[in-house]
Amino acid sequence: MRFPRISGILAWGYALLLVIPFYYLVISSFKQNDDIFTHPLNLPSTWDPGNYGEAIGSADLVPAVANSVIVTGLALLLTLLLAVPAAFALSRSTGRAGRVVEATFSLGFLIPTFAALFPTFLLAAFTGLFHTRTFLVFLLPATAMPLAVVILTQFMRTIPRELEEAASMDGASTLTILRHVHLPICVPGIATVVLLCFLSFWNEYLYSLIIIGPDPAQRTIQVALPTLQLTTGTDYGVLMAGTVFTLIPVFAVYALTQRQMQRALVSGAVKG
Amino acid sequence: MSVPVGSQVENPRPASPSPVPQRPAPRNDPAAWRQKFPGLALPGLVWYAIFTVGPVVAMFVIAFLRWPGMLVDPGFAGFGNFRDVFADPVFWDALRNSAVQIAVGLPVMIVLAFLLAFYVVRKPRGHQVLRFMLFVPALISAPATALMFYSLLNPDGLVNGVLETLGMSGRAWLADEATALPSLIVIDLWAGIGYSAVLLASRLDSVDEEVVQAAMIDGAGNGRLAWGIYWPIARDFIGVVAMLQFLSILFSSAQNVLLLTKGGPGTSTTTLSYLIYQKAFVDADLGYSQAVGIVLFVLGLAGMFAIRRLLRPTH
Numbered sequence: 070m071r072f073p074r075i076s077g078i079l080a081w082g083y084a085l086l087l088v089i090p091f092y093y094l095v096i097s098s099f100k101q102n103d104d105i106f107t108h109p110l111n112l113p114s115t116w117d118p119g120n121y122g123e124a125i126g127s128a129d130l131v132p133a134v135a136n137s138v139i140v141t142g143l144a145l146l147l148t149l150l151l152a153v154p155a156a157f158a159l160s161r162s163t164g165r166a167g168r169v170v171e172a173t174f175s176l177g178f179l180i181p182t183f184a185a186l187f188p189t190f191l192l193a194a195f196t197g198l199f200h201t202r203t204f205l206v207f208l209l210p211a212t213a214m215p216l217a218v219v220i221l222t223q224f225m226r227t228i229p230r231e232l233e234e235a236a237s238m239d240g241a242s243t244l245t246i247l248r249h250v251h252l253p254i255c256v257p258g259i260a261t262v263v264l265l266c267f268l269s270f271w272n273e274y275l276y277s278l279i280i281i282g283p284d285p286a287q288r289t290i291q292v293a294l295p296t297l298q299l300t301t302g303t304d305y306g307v308l309m310a311g312t313v314f315t316l317i318p319v320f321a322v323y324a325l326t327q328r329q330m331q332r333a334l335v336s337g338a339v340k341g
Numbered sequence: 342m343s344v345p346v347g348s349q350v351e352n353p354r355p356a357s358p359s360p361v362p363q364r365p366a367p368r369n370d371p372a373a374w375r376q377k378f379p380g381l382a383l384p385g386l387v388w389y390a391i392f393t394v395g396p397v398v399a400m401f402v403i404a405f406l407r408w409p410g411m412l413v414d415p416g417f418a419g420f421g422n423f424r425d426v427f428a429d430p431v432f433w434d435a436l437r438n439s440a441v442q443i444a445v446g447l448p449v450m451i452v453l454a455f456l457l458a459f460y461v462v463r464k465p466r467g468h469q470v471l472r473f474m475l476f477v478p479a480l481i482s483a484p485a486t487a488l489m490f491y492s493l494l495n496p497d498g499l500v501n502g503v504l505e506t507l508g509m510s511g512r513a514w515l516a517d518e519a520t521a522l523p524s525l526i527v528i529d530l531w532a533g534i535g536y537s538a539v540l541l542a543s544r545l546d547s548v549d550e551e552v553v554q555a556a557m558i559d560g561a562g563n564g565r566l567a568w569g570i571y572w573p574i575a576r577d578f579i580g581v582v583a584m585l586q587f588l589s590i591l592f593s594s595a596q597n598v599l600l601l602t603k604g605g606p607g608t609s610t611t612t613l614s615y616l617i618y619q620k621a622f623v624d625a626d627l628g629y630s631q632a633v634g635i636v637l638f639v640l641g642l643a644g645m646f647a648i649r650r651l652l653r654p655t656h
Contacts, residue, residue: 076457087478090499110499155381211388211392274484
C-alpha cells in the first residue's frame with residue numbers, strides 16, 4: 070500500500086522536532102556554558118553530573134519533589150473519595166435531581182477556572198490556608214471533579230443492576246455494595262481518572278505559584294524549577310539539569326503505564 | 342490547571358447504550374430512595390461549588406468593585422472598571438495579541454494534527470513509535486516546556502547556534518518585538534499538535550475500513566481519502582478538539598508569557614489571560630483584572646459556539 074507522502078514527511082519532521090529539544094536538553098545538562106555555545110549538538114566530552122548536584126542544591130529540588138508527591142497523592146485520594154460515591158449515586162439515580170446534579174458537573178467543563186485565579190487566592194486567604202500546600206490539596210480535587218465524576222458515572226452505568234439487587238437481598242448495605250460490587254468492576258475507570266489527575270496535578274503551575282508561594286519548605290517542583298533561572302542566571306547546564314530532573318518522574322510513569330495512559334487521555338477527552 | 346476536557350461538554354452519553362430501565366422497587370428500599378435522590382453526590386457537589394463555582398461567581402462580583410489593592414476597602418464601581426478596561430490601549434493590544442495567537446495558531450494546529458492523525462491511522466511503518474512520541478509534549482509541565490524553549494531561543498541558544506553554522510545571523514527571538522509573539526505561537530504548536538493528533542487518531546481509528554477500501558478501489562488518492570472521507574466523518578470530533586485547544590491557548594497562555602516574556606517587549610506579548618494575572622498580582626488593580634476576566638469568559642464561550650457552528654456534523 071502507498072502511504073501519504075506529505076503527511077509522512079510532516080509526521081516524521083514533527084517527531085524530529087520533538088526529539089531534538091530533548092537531545093539538546095540532556096546533552097547540555099552535562100556540559101559547561103562555553104561547550105554548549107561552541108558545540109551545541111556535540112556529545113559532552115565527559116559526562117559530568119556536577120550540574121545536577123548544583124541544580125538540585127540551589128533550587129532545593131529534593132523537598133520540592135517531596136511536596137509534589139504529597140500534594141499530588143493527597144489530592145488524588147481526596148478526588149476519589151469525593152468522586153467515587155458521587156458517581157455511584159448518579160449512576161443509580163433515575164430521578165430529576167440526579168439529572169440536574171449530573172448536568173451541573175458536566176457544565177464544569179465550560180468553566181474557565183483560570184480567569185478566577187484571583188478569587189481563588191482570596192478564598193485561600195479567607196480560609197487561613199494561604200501559602201500552604203493544604204489549600205492546593207483541597208483545591209485540585211474540585212477542579213478535577215467534572216472529569217472524574219463524568220468518567221466514573223459512565224463506567225458505573227455499565228454495571229448490571231441485578232448484581233446490586235442480589236447483594237442487597239443478602240443484606241448488604243449501600244457502602245458494602247459500593248466497596249464489594251462496584252469498586253472491583255470499576256478498576257479500569259478509576260485507573261483512568263487517577264492517570265488523568267496525576268498528570269494535571271503534578272504539572273499544575275500557576276495556582277501553585279500563587280497559592281503556595283516562594284517558601285522552599287512548601288512549594289512544589291513546578292514552582293521550584295523556574296527559580297533556577299534567577300538563582301543560576303544563565304548557567305544553561307545547571308538550568309537544563311534541573312529541567313531534566315523534574316521530567317524524570319513523569320517519563321517514568323509514562324513509560325510504565327504507556328498503554329493505559331494513552332487510553333486514559335483519549336477516553337478522558339473523547340466519548341462523543 | 343488543565344485537565345483534558347472533552348466532548349462530555351457536548352453530549353454526556355452513558356457508556357452503555359441506554360440507562361437501565363426503571364423497575365418498581367419496594368417502598369423504603371434504600372435502592373429506591375437512591376434512584377430519586379443521589380445523596381452520595383452531595384460532598385463532591387459541595388466541594389466543587391466552594392472551590393470552583395464560588396471563585397467564578399466572586400469574579401463577577403469583584404469586576405464591579407473599585408478595589409485598588411488588597412489592603413484597601415473595596416467600593417462599588419458599577420461599570421467603571423469596564424470603562425477603564427475599554428479605554429486602556431494595553432487592553433486592546435492584549436486583545437489583538439490573543440486574537441493573533443488563536444487565529445494563526447489554532448487552524449494550523451488542527452490541520453497539521455489532522456494530517457498527522459491521518460498518517461498514523463493508515464498504520465505505516467513505525468506508527469507505534471510515532472504514537473508514543475506524539476504524546477510526549479502533553480506530559481511536560483508548562484515550566485519545563487518554557488525552560489526548554491528558553492534554552493533553544495535565547496541569543497546563545499541552539500536555534501541561533503544552528504543558524505550561525507549555516508552562515509545566517511541569529512536574533513534574540515523572545516526579546517525582539519517582531520518575533521516574541523510568533524515564538525509563543527510556535528511553542529503552542531509544538532506542544533499542541535501531538536496531543537491533538539493522538540486525540541484525532543482515536544476518532545479516525547473508528548472510521549469504517551470498508552468505506553475506505555471502497556474509495557480506494559474507486560481510485561481515491563491519499564488526498565481525497567483524507568479530505569473527502571476522513572475529515573467529514575470526523576468533523577464533529579475535530580470541532581471538539583478545536584474547542585479544547587482554543588480554550589487552552591486562550592486561558593493558558595498566561596503561563597508561557599509569565600515564564601518567558603512577562604508580556605514584553607513593550608506590550609507585544611501581553612495576552613488577555615496574562616493581563617488578568619498582571620493586573621491582579623503585579624499592579625494590584627483588582628477590579629480591572631476581574632473585568633478583563635469577564636471579557637475573557639465571554640470570549641471563551643463565544644469562541645466555543647463559533648467553533649461548534651463551524652465544525653458541526655454534516656451527516
